[in-house]
Amino acid sequence: METVTLVVQARQQTGKGVARRLRGAGELPAVLYGNGSTRA
Numbered sequence: 403m404e405t406v407t408l409v410v411q412a413r414q415q416t417g418k419g420v421a422r423r424l425r426g427a428g429e430l431p432a433v434l435y436g437n438g439s440t441r442a
Contacts, residue, residue, distance in 0.1 A: 410434070 413431065421431040
């Protein structure tokens with residue numbers, strides 16, 4: 403199985419307009435869930 407590495411950074415702003423601007427800039431806004439996560 404191939405391993406995929408993602409480069410991520412926390413967003414400072416939230417909302418539909420911010421997400422649309424990120425997508426327009428070629429980025430992919432997402433929500434990351436996981437065991438031991440301390441940020442929502």
